[in-house]
Amino acid sequence: MGTKCGGRSRPECRKSAMDIEQLARDVCDGNRRALARAITLVESSRDDHRRDAIALMDALSHTGKQALRLGLSGTPGVGKSTLIESFGMMLIREGLRVAVLAVDPSSARTGGSILGDKTRMELLSREANAFIRPSPSRTELGGVARRTREAVALCEAAGYDIILIETVGVGQSETVVAQMSDIFLLLLAPAGGDELQGVKRGIMEMADLIVVNKADGDLEPAAKRTCADYSGALRLLRKRPQDPDGFPKAMTCSALQESGITQIWEDIKFLTAWRREQGHFDARRAEQAEYWFGQEIRQGLLAQLDREPLRSHVLSLTKQVATGTLTPSGAAEQVLAALRHDTP
Amino acid sequence: MGTKCGGRSRPECRKSAMDIEQLARDVCDGNRRALARAITLVESSRDDHRRDAIALMDALSHTGKQALRLGLSGTPGVGKSTLIESFGMMLIREGLRVAVLAVDPSSARTGGSILGDKTRMELLSREANAFIRPSPSRTELGGVARRTREAVALCEAAGYDIILIETVGVGQSETVVAQMSDIFLLLLAPAGGDELQGVKRGIMEMADLIVVNKADGDLEPAAKRTCADYSGALRLLRKRPQDPDGFPKAMTCSALQESGITQIWEDIKFLTAWRREQGHFDARRAEQAEYWFGQEIRQGLLAQLDREPLRSHVLSLTKQVATGTLTPSGAAEQVLAALRHDTP
Numbered sequence: 001m002g003t004k005c006g007g008r009s010r011p012e013c014r015k016s017a018m019d020i021e022q023l024a025r026d027v028c029d030g031n032r033r034a035l036a037r038a039i040t041l042v043e044s045s046r047d048d049h050r051r052d053a054i055a056l057m058d059a060l061s062h063t064g065k066q067a068l069r070l071g072l073s074g075t076p077g078v079g080k081s082t083l084i085e086s087f088g089m090m091l092i093r094e095g096l097r098v099a100v101l102a103v104d105p106s107s108a109r110t111g112g113s114i115l116g117d118k119t120r121m122e123l124l125s126r127e128a129n130a131f132i133r134p135s136p137s138r139t140e141l142g143g144v145a146r147r148t149r150e151a152v153a154l155c156e157a158a159g160y161d162i163i164l165i166e167t168v169g170v171g172q173s174e175t176v177v178a179q180m181s182d183i184f185l186l187l188l189a190p191a192g193g194d195e196l197q198g199v200k201r202g203i204m205e206m207a208d209l210i211v212v213n214k215a216d217g218d219l220e221p222a223a224k225r226t227c228a229d230y231s232g233a234l235r236l237l238r239k240r241p242q243d244p245d246g247f248p249k250a251m252t253c254s255a256l257q258e259s260g261i262t263q264i265w266e267d268i269k270f271l272t273a274w275r276r277e278q279g280h281f282d283a284r285r286a287e288q289a290e291y292w293f294g295q296e297i298r299q300g301l302l303a304q305l306d307r308e309p310l311r312s313h314v315l316s317l318t319k320q321v322a323t324g325t326l327t328p329s330g331a332a333e334q335v336l337a338a339l340r341h342d343t344p
Numbered sequence: 345m346g347t348k349c350g351g352r353s354r355p356e357c358r359k360s361a362m363d364i365e366q367l368a369r370d371v372c373d374g375n376r377r378a379l380a381r382a383i384t385l386v387e388s389s390r391d392d393h394r395r396d397a398i399a400l401m402d403a404l405s406h407t408g409k410q411a412l413r414l415g416l417s418g419t420p421g422v423g424k425s426t427l428i429e430s431f432g433m434m435l436i437r438e439g440l441r442v443a444v445l446a447v448d449p450s451s452a453r454t455g456g457s458i459l460g461d462k463t464r465m466e467l468l469s470r471e472a473n474a475f476i477r478p479s480p481s482r483t484e485l486g487g488v489a490r491r492t493r494e495a496v497a498l499c500e501a502a503g504y505d506i507i508l509i510e511t512v513g514v515g516q517s518e519t520v521v522a523q524m525s526d527i528f529l530l531l532l533a534p535a536g537g538d539e540l541q542g543v544k545r546g547i548m549e550m551a552d553l554i555v556v557n558k559a560d561g562d563l564e565p566a567a568k569r570t571c572a573d574y575s576g577a578l579r580l581l582r583k584r585p586q587d588p589d590g591f592p593k594a595m596t597c598s599a600l601q602e603s604g605i606t607q608i609w610e611d612i613k614f615l616t617a618w619r620r621e622q623g624h625f626d627a628r629r630a631e632q633a634e635y636w637f638g639q640e641i642r643q644g645l646l647a648q649l650d651r652e653p654l655r656s657h658v659l660s661l662t663k664q665v666a667t668g669t670l671t672p673s674g675a676a677e678q679v680l681a682a683l684r685h686d687t688p
Binding site: 053054057058061146149150153285286287289290292293295296297298300301302304305314317318321322323324326327328329330331332333335336339 | 397398401402405490493494497629630631633634636637639640641642644645646648649658661662665666667668670671672673674675676677679680683
């Protein structure tokens with residue numbers, strides 16, 4: 001067995017120096033440092049780290065522990081962190097262990113990260129039974145997806161009961177989060193009636209609960225109206241087999257005044273229990289695993305093109321294709337042949 | 345040299361029995377039977393035919409001939425065939441040679457084909473200088489795209505001056521056609537003002553000309569109103585560098601009464617001349633070639649998964665992933681390793 005890594009969260013150990021079995025045991029024991037180190041390992045794109053990460057995930061895939069995975073999407077300013085703080089603290093008070101992860105589509109471009117500033121969830125971040133992890137930055141959404149998905153599995157193995165996966169509602173990150181969540185919440189702000197069109201139909205179809213936040217003070221009537229609008233819109237959607245009567249549903253809350261938070265939790269528990277009973281819970285997890293398997297293969301195949309010497313070969317062929325010296329099909333055949341090792 | 349294939353349009357010759365150089369010469373000489381046979385060859389997915397097709401495309405990629413490629417999209421009933429008939433006959437009268445091809449997204453599912461019934465273009469189909477080819481059926485859109493793209497290049501090598509590429513305006517087929525056209529026309533029917541939302545913004549952004557058909561009889565006022573609506577909508581789009589002032593533009597026509605057809609042609613000629621002068625014409629072709637190169641690589645990579653024994657391997661892994669026996673990443677790694685021949 002290799003020597004254990006230090007407590008630093010960067011996996012700077014020499015190749016194969018990491019004791020994956022020990023790390024798996026520590027994560028399983030609920031050791032927060034080990035969990036943080038494990039997440040850092042799955043976030044690394046170094047080849048040897050990747051191998052270790054796959055071994056770690058494999059070692060932890062049979063713990064039998066299962067958390068409830070809650071996806072949460074909403075545009076900036078809608079009150080996601082305030083809701084996570086209120087909702088998370090309520091869960092902690094119920095004796096549950098809560099992990100908060102994030103998929104940040106913007107970090108790929110800007111290098112910034114949501115959840116980076118833990119003071120956004122001041123109370124929750126101080127709780128021993130809460131684990132908050134910012135989104136990894138500087139990676140493309142595909143990479144973020146894999147890492148978050150593996151971080152979810154790590155938190156699950158570490159014994160967290162509820163895993164909240166937050167994302168900013170832009171681009172394709174909702175799909176990413178929905179595909180790794182058991183229940184998907186869409187958080188909205190009160191708005192005028194014509195705002196309804198702002199939420200894409202595809203996003204609405206993914207939501208299990210639509211929660212209109214800021215139902216307090218002056219905004220309460222607008223929040224109720226927005227909620228009614230979405231209730232109406234949800235009724236127009238095709239009934240999904242995984243929903244009991246009344247779901248997906250729209251509701252209001254005030255994360256700031258902590259009103260409506262308990263109702264959200266009651267609805268989540270009801271929906272989860274129903275889906276478990278009907279077999280939809282496990283079926284959805286199985287579908288999601290298949291989806292990610294397909295995504296991993298696709299990404300792995302395309303990643304081959306980014307590796308030298310193929311990368312330079314593709315670039316040189318691209319120039320010849322652009323000038324018409326080679327046809328697109330002929331050039332592609334050369335690339336595929338190189339991948340098959342048909343060429344010297 | 346091998347023996348020449350017979351005149352049958354199915355490539356039923358034995359492997360390597362086809363004389364590709366001779367076929368290339370015949371296509372280049374404008375032999376219609378050879379052209380039809382060549383298109384049938386590029387439509388085949390048999391491995392040996394595919395190799396022959398790549399050799400043929402390569403042999404014909406340096407003829408220096410260049411047709412004007414016109415993409416045409418519109419929903420069913422909008423009058424595409426009537427327009428192609430009127431527009432095509434006008435071009436024939438100008439002494440031009442016209443080829444008509446189709447990308448039919450529905451054929452992948454239904455096995456049906458548009459343009460299958462040549463009587464839809466009764467006059468044009470009887471012209472010696474017109475070549476009409478129905479969409480290949482029973483293939484996925486990716487396959488249809490490659491085949492149509494190669495058919496376009498074959499028609500070009502055969503000396504056609506104008507190649508019309510028709511598609512039904514549903515799904516992603518517009519993008520496919522726009523990516524193989526020099527000029528992209530969107531054909532619309534007169535409609536109420538709120539119909540504007542029926543055309544997706546992305547489709548509108550691809551269009552160089554929006555043509556509102558059926559500007560005749562009772563429908564003329566509605567056609568003019570629809571045209572004005574789209575003119576307004578086009579002005580709101582960001583100015584593209586490849587457009588002179590006034591483009592993209594909306595206009596009306598009546599394919600039935602053959603009014604407005606000449607104006608469409610004048611606008612196409614003006615736009616083409618301007619783009620050629622400014623270098624945008626060649627730049628767009630180069631970009632399109634690069635795009636198709638990327639698509640061909642992607643499709644080729646994914647096609648590996650459909651071949652045995654990998655296909656069965658993937659299916660068996662999928663089951664293990666669904667039941668949780670394997671993680672998605674671990675299973676994907678096995679597939680990628682098998683592709684790298686790392687496994688026995």
